[in-house]
Amino acid sequence: MKNSLPKLIGKRCLAAATSLVFVVVTVFAVTNILPGDATDALLGQNATPQTVAALRHGMGLDQPIFFRFWSWLWAAVHGEFGHSLLNGLSVADAIGPRLHNSLLLAGAAALIAVPASLFLGITSAIWKDTFYDRIVSIMTLGVVSVPEFVIATIAVYVFSVRLHLLPAIVDVGSVHSLGQFLYAFFMPVTTLALVSLAQMVRMTRAAMADTLSASYIEMALLKGIGPVRLILVHALPNALGPIVNAVALSLSSLLGGVVVIEVVFTYPGIAGLMVDAVSSRDVPMVQACALVFCVTYLILTTFADIVTILSLPRGRKA
Amino acid sequence: MTATIQVENLDIVGRRGKGVELPIVQNVSFSVQRGDMLALIGESGSGKTTIALSLLGHIRKGCRIAGGSVRVAGYDITTLTPHECRSMRGRVVSYVAQNAGSAFNPALSIMPQVVEAASVHRILPKRDLEARAIDLFRALALPDPETIGKRYPSELSGGQLQRLMAAMALITDPEVVVFDEPTTALDVTTQIEVLAAFKAVLAERGITGVYVTHDLAVVAQIADHAVVLKDGAIREAGTVSDILFQPEDPYSQALLAAAEPSVRPTQGVEEGEALLEVRDLVVGYGRPTAMGLPENVIVNHTSFSVPKGGMLGIIGESGCGKSTLARAISGLQPWASGDIFFNGVSLAGDVTLRTPEQRRHLQFVAQNADSVLNPTKPIGKTLERVVRFYGNARGEAVTRRVYELLDMVQLSPALATRLPSELSGGQKQRVNFARALAAGPKVVLCDEITAALDTVVAAAIRTLMTDLQRDLGLAFIFITHDLHALQSICDRVAVLYAGQAVEVGSAEALGAGIHHPYTRLLRASVPLMDSSWLERTRERGLAKALPVATCDPASTPPELCCFLARCPDRVSGLCDKEPPPTLFVPQGPRVLCHLPTSTRPEFST
Numbered sequence: 001m002k003n004s005l006p007k008l009i010g011k012r013c014l015a016a017a018t019s020l021v022f023v024v025v026t027v028f029a030v031t032n033i034l035p036g037d038a039t040d041a042l043l044g045q046n047a048t049p050q051t052v053a054a055l056r057h058g059m060g061l062d063q064p065i066f067f068r069f070w071s072w073l074w075a076a077v078h079g080e081f082g083h084s085l086l087n088g089l090s091v092a093d094a095i096g097p098r099l100h101n102s103l104l105l106a107g108a109a110a111l112i113a114v115p116a117s118l119f120l121g122i123t124s125a126i127w128k129d130t131f132y133d134r135i136v137s138i139m140t141l142g143v144v145s146v147p148e149f150v151i152a153t154i155a156v157y158v159f160s161v162r163l164h165l166l167p168a169i170v171d172v173g174s175v176h177s178l179g180q181f182l183y184a185f186f187m188p189v190t191t192l193a194l195v196s197l198a199q200m201v202r203m204t205r206a207a208m209a210d211t212l213s214a215s216y217i218e219m220a221l222l223k224g225i226g227p228v229r230l231i232l233v234h235a236l237p238n239a240l241g242p243i244v245n246a247v248a249l250s251l252s253s254l255l256g257g258v259v260v261i262e263v264v265f266t267y268p269g270i271a272g273l274m275v276d277a278v279s280s281r282d283v284p285m286v287q288a289c290a291l292v293f294c295v296t297y298l299i300l301t302t303f304a305d306i307v308t309i310l311s312l313p314r315g316r317k318a
Numbered sequence: 319m320t321a322t323i324q325v326e327n328l329d330i331v332g333r334r335g336k337g338v339e340l341p342i343v344q345n346v347s348f349s350v351q352r353g354d355m356l357a358l359i360g361e362s363g364s365g366k367t368t369i370a371l372s373l374l375g376h377i378r379k380g381c382r383i384a385g386g387s388v389r390v391a392g393y394d395i396t397t398l399t400p401h402e403c404r405s406m407r408g409r410v411v412s413y414v415a416q417n418a419g420s421a422f423n424p425a426l427s428i429m430p431q432v433v434e435a436a437s438v439h440r441i442l443p444k445r446d447l448e449a450r451a452i453d454l455f456r457a458l459a460l461p462d463p464e465t466i467g468k469r470y471p472s473e474l475s476g477g478q479l480q481r482l483m484a485a486m487a488l489i490t491d492p493e494v495v496v497f498d499e500p501t502t503a504l505d506v507t508t509q510i511e512v513l514a515a516f517k518a519v520l521a522e523r524g525i526t527g528v529y530v531t532h533d534l535a536v537v538a539q540i541a542d543h544a545v546v547l548k549d550g551a552i553r554e555a556g557t558v559s560d561i562l563f564q565p566e567d568p569y570s571q572a573l574l575a576a577a578e579p580s581v582r583p584t585q586g587v588e589e590g591e592a593l594l595e596v597r598d599l600v601v602g603y604g605r606p607t608a609m610g611l612p613e614n615v616i617v618n619h620t621s622f623s624v625p626k627g628g629m630l631g632i633i634g635e636s637g638c639g640k641s642t643l644a645r646a647i648s649g650l651q652p653w654a655s656g657d658i659f660f661n662g663v664s665l666a667g668d669v670t671l672r673t674p675e676q677r678r679h680l681q682f683v684a685q686n687a688d689s690v691l692n693p694t695k696p697i698g699k700t701l702e703r704v705v706r707f708y709g710n711a712r713g714e715a716v717t718r719r720v721y722e723l724l725d726m727v728q729l730s731p732a733l734a735t736r737l738p739s740e741l742s743g744g745q746k747q748r749v750n751f752a753r754a755l756a757a758g759p760k761v762v763l764c765d766e767i768t769a770a771l772d773t774v775v776a777a778a779i780r781t782l783m784t785d786l787q788r789d790l791g792l793a794f795i796f797i798t799h800d801l802h803a804l805q806s807i808c809d810r811v812a813v814l815y816a817g818q819a820v821e822v823g824s825a826e827a828l829g830a831g832i833h834h835p836y837t838r839l840l841r842a843s844v845p846l847m848d849s850s851w852l853e854r855t856r857e858r859g860l861a862k863a864l865p866v867a868t869c870d871p872a873s874t875p876p877e878l879c880c881f882l883a884r885c886p887d888r889v890s891g892l893c894d895k896e897p898p899p900t901l902f903v904p905q906g907p908r909v910l911c912h913l914p915t916s917t918r919p920e921f922s923t
Contacts, residue, residue: 219421222374223435223486224407237425 008309016302023294024076028069031283031290072287081291082284084277091288095270099292101172102269105261106254108185109192113254114247117197121204121243122231128209136201144198148257152191152264159187170267188265192257196250203246204239211239241308248304252297321349322494322526323356323373324389330368330550332381342368342381343550350543355520355527357537357558359573360547361772362743366530369547370496373528374411375403391493391526408435412487416499418479422471429467432486441490454485457522458515476636477508481515488519495520497529501536505635505799506843513539513845514856532773534577535845538562539852546570562847576773577847579802581826592623592659593793594647594680594761599656601639601646601817612654616642618817618880619656624761624810627791629783631808631825633798633840639817640797644765647795648682660761678708681759685766687746690753691738697749698724698734704756723752726790727782744775748782755786761793762786768803780807801828801844813837816880823907834909836881879911 056062075082081091120140124133143151160168166187175181211217212235220234259271266272270289277285330343343365350356360366371378372388375395388395391410398406412435415421422431432454433447442450448467455463458481471479480500487495500516501509517540520527529541537544537558544561546554546569554567565571599620604613616639624630634640645651647658649669658665660680666672684690692700701720705711711719721731727748738746747767754762764783768776784807786792798804804811805825813821813836821834828841842855879898882888889912898911 215415215417215420216423218376219413219415220423220434222371222376222407222413222415223438224404224409225434225438226404229438233426234423238423 005309009306012302012305012309016298019298020295023298024073024291025069027287027290027294028072031287032065032068072284076288076291081288084285085282086280086285091284094273094285095288095292098268098270098273101267102258102262102271105185105188105192105267105269106251106258108189109196109254109257110251112189113193113197113200113250116193117200117247117250118204118243120197121201122208122236124201125205125208125212126227126231128212133205136205140198140201143194144202147260148191148195149260149264151194152188152261155187155191156264168265170265172268188261188267192254192261195257196254199253200246200250203250204243207239207242207246208235210242211235214238244307245304248300252300255293255296322352322391323348323350323528324387325349325369325373326387326389328369328372328386328388329384330365330372330377330381331384332368332378334380341384341550343372345386346547346550346552347386348545348552348555350526350528352526353524354543355529355541357541357544358528358530358547359532359534359537359544359561361532361573361774363549364547365550366547367498368550370498370528370530371413373494373496374407374413376407405439408492409439409441409490410492411494411496412490412492414480414483414487414495414497414500417503418483418500419471419476419503421483422479424471427468427470428474428482432467432482432489435486436489439490447489451485451489454488454519455482457519458482458485459511460485475508477504477512480504480512484512484516484519488523488525491523492525494526494528497527497531499531500529502531502533506801506845507635507839509536510843510845510852510855514852516540517852533845534562534574535847535851538847538849539845546573558849572774574847576777577802579844580806581829591625593626593628593661594795595621595623595657595659596643596647597621597657597659599643599646599653599658601642601651601653606654610655615654616817617646617653620812620814620817620819621656622810622812622819622822624793624795626760627787627793628810629787629794629796629808631796631798631804631811632814633801633804633811634814635799635840638814640799640814641765642817643814644682644763644795644797648680648763649677678757679760681754681757681762683750683754683762683764683767685769687743687750688738690750691746693738696735696737697741701734701749701752701756704753708757719756723756724749726755726786727752742775743771744778747771747775747779751779751782751786755790759792761795763795763797765797766799767796769799776803777806783807801840805829813840818880818910820881820910821907823903823909827906831906832903832909832913833907834881834911835885835887837907837909839884839886881911 053062072082079092081095083090084094120136124136127133156168159166167184170184170188172184175184217230217234220230225234258269259275261267262269262271263275270292274286274289274293276282277289326347328343328346329341331339332342333339346365346369348356358366358369368378368381372383372395373390375388375398377383383396386396390406393402393406393410395403422428429448429451432451433444436442436447436450437444441447451467452463455466460466460478460481466474466478466482474482480503484500497516501512504512513536519525529537531537541558544556544558545552546561546565546567548569553569554561554565561570562574565574599617600611600615601617602612602615606612618639620643622630622632632640632643642651646653646667649665649667649672652667660676663676665676665680669677691697698717698720701723702716705716705719705723720734724731724734729745729748729752733741733745738749741749750767751762768779771779780803783794783796787794794808796804796808805828808825811821811823811825811828812819813834815836821837828837833841845851877897878895879885879888879893882893885893888894892912896912901909901911901913903909903913
């Protein structure tokens with residue numbers, strides 16, 4: 001059964017769209033199942049039932065759930081996520097700058113982690129079972145087993161509290177030059193990069209080692225192909241699929257890491273916003289933040305799968 | 319004049335994991351004169367591939383050259399720097415690997431891979447290289463030489479890839495080519511084409527070669543000199559005719575004896591009392607079409623039967639549907655139409671719907687014993703489990719039964735405590751057999767059980783089968799691609815082509831009388847231990863592996879003869895118009911053919 005390339009990619013995108021629908025429904029359902037709503041947070045424990053009912057009516061919370069879901073979805077499709085239940089600000093406006101900050105943090109971490117892990121993974125596969133390979137392996141294992149908040153806390157203790165070298169809190173507003181950026185972002189970015197790096201190194205090494213043991217690699221060696229060409233032309237295209245998948249998965253786990261890092265460094269990102277929104281039962285805000293995380297995750301995994309499909313002629317026929 | 323290849327006192331040692339270094343190659347010396355072909359003959363573990371790779375200065379991981387010298391075309395391999403070694407590889411010495419299917423990079427199309435060695439060594443500009451590659455494709459009788467380079471390895475057949483790999487080896491015009499079992503993975507009818515193509519190109523270019531193989535008949539076709547290896551040491555060296563016809567070393571004699579074709583005289587098994595009967599069976603994959611048949615028909619209206627205590631051989635090439643047939647009989651693959659009767663009772667298509675008795679009486683022995691035996695359990699425990707499962711013993715009796723089973727397959731009871739990894743390939747296959755016998759079967763289905771074994775070991779397993787047939791009255795279905803193996807033990811044969819049993823008859827009669835054209839092609843393609851065989855066979859024009867252009871197998875209507883496209887004897891107006899009838903040759907087989915001129919002498923073998 002042959003499948004054409006566009007058809008395969010179309011299928012993958014359709015699967016992503018289906019997941020998105022599922023995610024949208026789940027996000028809405030879960031945020032509504034949560035006990036209590038914004039009225040509890042706004043009015044406190046001494047509120048009379050009358051005031052609660054009046055406020056609920058004013059916020060539209062007394063309407064049937066399906067009606068609320070529909071109007072929320074309709075607005076969301078138009079890029080309108082409603083208004084914060086707490087301060088009445090537009091959710092989209094609140095998220096915008098925060099999302100930008102988070103992407104800056106995650107992007108900077110990815111920019112360091114991806115090339116570094118590809119380099120470490122590929123080189124340790126090439127020099128498999130050597131001293132170098134063992135060192136990389138022990139270090140990545142060590143880093144992967146320590147939670148990011150421990151690393152972040154230790155870093156803050158050492159570099160900020162003891163050595164007074166770096167700030168413990170990231171002040172985004174004060175960043176105007178590259179020097180200032182490095183000064184402010186060094187610790188959170190490095191911590192985040194370290195955590196996502198370990199997994200990528202291990203997966204890249206496994207994929208590359210697997211490819212390097214194939215008989216076409218030995219054949220290429222026997223044709224007199226040099227090491228650089230051997231890796232770039234013969235090994236890498238075949239290892240690309242699994243590597244991209246590993247990278248995409250790690251980048252999406254980076255999103256989870258962002259939540260912790262933002263809290264430790266009191267960084268004004270979307271994760272911090274979401275944590276605040278959850279504690280104040282600001283449902284529209286929680287919904288929008290959850291959606292942003294889920295969509296980013298979906299985009300990354302879909303992208304990885306499409307690269308896998310494209311990277312091999314074999315994959316095109318599967 | 320010094321020899322082109324000169325290997326002196328070569329020692330190669332290797333270690334597995336952190337173990338001690340063990341010798342792989344010991345004190346091996348040989349030389350090859352310019353333009354000659356030397357065969358390295360040996361079974362698995364004889365060190366033949368290790369020696370062949372050392373000619374290219376490539377030593378596999380964990381191994382090293384411990385002593386001796388290797389000189390190839392003026393280069394002293396053992397003293398080359400890695401850089402010098404790279405510049406020599408592919409340019410002066412090139413390599414043709416055993417399995418072209420995995421030796422081509424699946425991510426790249428053919429042409430860049432074929433010309434790569436020549437372009438990294440800067441032998442010619444790219445445009446000239448492609449022209450040279452196309453010339454080579456033509457010389458190696460590849461179809462569509464102009465465009466085949468644009469295709470990907472997964473789109474080509476094994477025989478085509480093997481020839482493309484030869485083109486890849488020859489593109490740099492090397493002085494020496496090392497062939498490592500280049501035809502072992504091929505079907506016989508494909509092998510003959512590839513061998514002929516290799517031989518013609520090598521002779522034309524005066525290339526010096528080393529040919530690694532375990533197949534003595536292939537050695538007879540292609541080599542001038544031969545070296546017999548066992549456990550990394552040379553047992554005998556000399557000209558091919560000396561080694562094949564006057565072997566002095568006992569090991570060479572044993573190898574030859576195992577390769578000698580032997581035909582088993584038909585036993586007096588009467589037809590009619592069929593124990594297992596396959597009637598008009600259709601097996602396929604995919605959704606059913608309008609006609610109620612599956613989208614891809616793998617086994618196509620096949621019928622045959624096995625009498626009690628009989629030994630039926632099913633022969634066919636890769637992709638002919640023999641494994642699918644075996645899966646259907648054993649109840650692992652439901653079929654679309656037709657019936658399978660066991661003892662006169664119709665069998666269910668799904669093994670879980672068969673009665674315990676039926677399951678017990680029909681046992682399957684798989685090709686790869688490693689995939690059947692639990693690697694973490696001693697073989698005695700594995701057998702015990704089967705004995706208990708079929709419930710014919712308990713307590714002390716189970717152990718006794720296990721010993722009895724090991725004895726039946728001629729293994730010492732002391733082996734019961736061993737793990738599968740501590741046994742040899744032949745011993746594992748015997749345990750695999752014992753596992754089937756533990757059920758107390760009446761019919762044993764053997765799917766290519768000797769294909770992965772060395773010649774001598776395989777011959778011993780086949781002897782075991784005939785012993786069991788005689789002593790226990792077992793019936794066997796022996797599925798194979800090896801005609802000699804089949805003839806040495808079977809009394810009846812079904813020849814499978816494109817899922818159809820094109821011929822069913824006596825195995826002994828395969829050597830003479832009237833047969834289906836495919837049977838004759840198959841017979842004629844098995845190499846004989848005779849250096850003129852290849853030329854003679856080619857002259858007889860039997861080995862037409864390439865379909866004739868006017869006859870596309872894909873567009874042939876399904877009801878017509880499945881062999882039409884390759885048949886050298888087809889009659890236009892008859893074979894391409896009417897479906898073939900089932901003919902009963904007097905005192906001969908049942909064939910699915912018009913046998914248009916059955917009086918013509920060339921229809922007999």
